[in-house]
C-alpha cells in the first residue's frame with residue numbers, strides 16, 4: 746500500500762532499491778504504480794485538446810528517481826521524475842527509437858533496456874543514442890503535494 750495521500754494502488758511491490766532509482770545506484774528498474782488516477786474536477790487546461798489528470802503525490806517520487814504510473818482515465822502510462830528537490834517532470838515512457846518502454850535510471854538519465862538509449866530525466870533530451878528524438882513531455886502542475894499532468 747502506498748504511503749502517499751493519492752488514491753493510487755501499486756501494481757507491484759517494489760524494493761527500496763528499485764523504487765529509489767537513486768544516483769547511488771548505477772542502474773535500477775523503474776517502479777510501476779497504477780490505480781484510480783482520474784480526471785480531476787478542479788481544473789482543465791486552457792487548451793481544449795488537453796485535460797488535467799491527477800497522477801500522484803510528491804511523496805511517491807523521490808529526488809533523483811522515476812516512477813511509472815498508469816493514468817487509467819486517459820489510458821496512458823506516465824513516467825514521473827524528480828530530477829531536483831521539488832522539481833517534477835512527466836514523460837511518455839515509450840523510447841523514441843523503437844518504442845520500447847524506458848525501465849531504468851543511470852545517474853541523471855532514463856535508460857531504455859532495448860538498445861540502451863539514454864534521456865535526461867529533467868528534459869527528456871537524448872543523452873545517448875541510438876534514439877535521436879527527445880521523449881515526449883507532459884506539462885506538470887504541482888498543487889500542494891499533488892502532481893497533475895495535462896494530456
Ligand code: FES
Pocket residue numbers: 840841842843844845857858859860861862874875876
Ligand atoms: S528502442 Fe530504445 S534504444 Fe532502441
